Amino acid sequence: MRQAALAFVYLAAALVALAFLLLPIVAIFVHTSPGHLIDQLSNPVVRDAFAVSIKTSVIAQVLILLFGTPTAYLLATRRFPGHSAAVTLVELPLVLPPAVAGVGLLVAFGRFGLLGSSFDALGFSLPFTQSAVTVAVAYVASPLYIRQAIAAFEATDRNLAAASRTLGAGPVRTFFHVVLPLARGGLVAGLALSFARGLGEFGATIMFAGSLQKVTQTLPLAIYAEFDRSFDATLAMSGVLVLVSAVLLLTLRIGLAWQSSSSPGSRSLFGLSTSA
Amino acid sequence: MAKLVVAGITVPLRAFDLGLSLEVGSTTALVGPSGAGKTTVLRAVAGLVRPTAGRISCGDSVWFDAAGRVNEPPDRRRVGLVFQDYALFPHMTVRENIEFSRSDPADAYLERFRIRDLERARPGELSGGERQRVALARALARRPDVLLLDEPLSALDAHTRVAVRAELQGLLRDLGLPVVLVSHDFDDAAALADQVGVIIDGRIRQTGTPSQLVAQPADPFVASFTGANLLHGQAEPAGALTRVTLEDGTSIVTVDEGRGAVVVAVYPWDVVVSTQRPDDSAMNVIAGPVMSLVELGNRVRVTIGQIGADVTAESVARLQLSIGHLAFASFKATGTRLV
Numbered sequence: 043m044r045q046a047a048l049a050f051v052y053l054a055a056a057l058v059a060l061a062f063l064l065l066p067i068v069a070i071f072v073h074t075s076p077g078h079l080i081d082q083l084s085n086p087v088v089r090d091a092f093a094v095s096i097k098t099s100v101i102a103q104v105l106i107l108l109f110g111t112p113t114a115y116l117l118a119t120r121r122f123p124g125h126s127a128a129v130t131l132v133e134l135p136l137v138l139p140p141a142v143a144g145v146g147l148l149v150a151f152g153r154f155g156l157l158g159s160s161f162d163a164l165g166f167s168l169p170f171t172q173s174a175v176t177v178a179v180a181y182v183a184s185p186l187y188i189r190q191a192i193a194a195f196e197a198t199d200r201n202l203a204a205a206s207r208t209l210g211a212g213p214v215r216t217f218f219h220v221v222l223p224l225a226r227g228g229l230v231a232g233l234a235l236s237f238a239r240g241l242g243e244f245g246a247t248i249m250f251a252g253s254l255q256k257v258t259q260t261l262p263l264a265i266y267a268e269f270d271r272s273f274d275a276t277l278a279m280s281g282v283l284v285l286v287s288a289v290l291l292l293t294l295r296i297g298l299a300w301q302s303s304s305s306p307g308s309r310s311l312f313g314l315s316t317s318a
Numbered sequence: 319m320a321k322l323v324v325a326g327i328t329v330p331l332r333a334f335d336l337g338l339s340l341e342v343g344s345t346t347a348l349v350g351p352s353g354a355g356k357t358t359v360l361r362a363v364a365g366l367v368r369p370t371a372g373r374i375s376c377g378d379s380v381w382f383d384a385a386g387r388v389n390e391p392p393d394r395r396r397v398g399l400v401f402q403d404y405a406l407f408p409h410m411t412v413r414e415n416i417e418f419s420r421s422d423p424a425d426a427y428l429e430r431f432r433i434r435d436l437e438r439a440r441p442g443e444l445s446g447g448e449r450q451r452v453a454l455a456r457a458l459a460r461r462p463d464v465l466l467l468d469e470p471l472s473a474l475d476a477h478t479r480v481a482v483r484a485e486l487q488g489l490l491r492d493l494g495l496p497v498v499l500v501s502h503d504f505d506d507a508a509a510l511a512d513q514v515g516v517i518i519d520g521r522i523r524q525t526g527t528p529s530q531l532v533a534q535p536a537d538p539f540v541a542s543f544t545g546a547n548l549l550h551g552q553a554e555p556a557g558a559l560t561r562v563t564l565e566d567g568t569s570i571v572t573v574d575e576g577r578g579a580v581v582v583a584v585y586p587w588d589v590v591v592s593t594q595r596p597d598d599s600a601m602n603v604i605a606g607p608v609m610s611l612v613e614l615g616n617r618v619r620v621t622i623g624q625i626g627a628d629v630t631a632e633s634v635a636r637l638q639l640s641i642g643h644l645a646f647a648s649f650k651a652t653g654t655r656l657v
Contacts, residue, residue, distance in 0.1 A: 205405040207392035
């Protein structure tokens, strides 16, 4: 009897929690008719924000991939003095309030900031440009990729890299043909997380880059700007971000499953060959 | 055949410093308990671990020389290392694994190791014995100057093990390469190698042919590692022989000379088991209850008191041996060694 009551409590709590998580998402799509939402996608504000978001996100993620992957590999495979300090530093933007990150970027790269005068001498100014959006996104999103990448590299069997070396492959070939294919799933998962975080970036961007349509106004900034002007546009942009987030969440799940399947014993996932 | 020479290398490990020298012409086995530093020796030869002192060379090529500041990376040393867990690349097929070293095409190896049918399979789909054949093929396809085998039989079940041991014996004989293999099992080492080094806490205690180690173990540890029973007691001369009084008061005689606290080594295959006190040329008889009966392949290890004896299953049945019953273990004075 008591067990049955307990089971009921668990079930009820789970139902409430899941409904709570799902309800706002459903509400975005049922508030107005789908046709109305699709019409809003031709609204110039929406289209400009979409273009700015995609462009800055893609560039930021490429930068994160190029700098983050070697950083993660180094932190995962080498132990050196200051190692744990470096790992902590990598995670810093994760706990830093985004608005504070924005202020920090401003006083670092702004005209009167730490590096601003040297930038000024070179003839360009970073704040309130589209590049500033990319920098803000890269700053706040990078820890999500790097953390996941460190975990992925740490999970790969060190003996496999050693075997590759004894078979005559140098460090570069070992990395690209053995380590990278084995860590691939985890890296994809990390990139999905980082992309999702970057796409939703608000605080650091508005502080460091402002919210200028066609230049620095990303989807989250446009959602805020249109909030009291055109609520339908706000809903349409929210809907777009929900769909993109869903795709990213799925990518994350597949990536993680892929990572755990690259241990010996499984061949492929969803019919995708996992070979190089 | 180029010789592998490991001269006075030192590798600091957590609990002790590994320090040893080796000269390998044909097949040398390093045996010892786990944690003795056996695998580290292989990793140092392969270049995966950097010693702090010493020199490693193979034929004319110097791979490591602490004094001359030579330290060739693993990919520049021609070693074939077969890892204990084989370390096959899980994301590549059998053929891709074998061709990874880009030295020889896989075909000859697929034939030689009877894995032609498996060329498209991935390591995850293979049995332990098949994985080992792929790992050997992959290591040899690199055309190494030295073959290193880390516990080549330990990942296999008892059944596969006997067959693989015989196969490996033939392979190592035909290779004509210096081979270093490490094992925690003296029988495996003795079956595969001409020279066996017993290694404990990073030092080689004794090197010799398997029969030398059995006939003249340098210390009690080597004796117990080669499978001997060790009996502790006090020795005193008794005519031309030596009498040893064991801790429980039983006295036995040995042809070796000794005095004071000694350890008597007796090999299980030199011990005869009976249910009646024997009346024959064996001078040593130890009576006691049968403590255990353990099957070891086609033999049974009978433990009487503290003595282990190897007999056939037929004998166990004929003598109707069962745990707890009184039995007699007898062995000749010439079958004992003082260590």
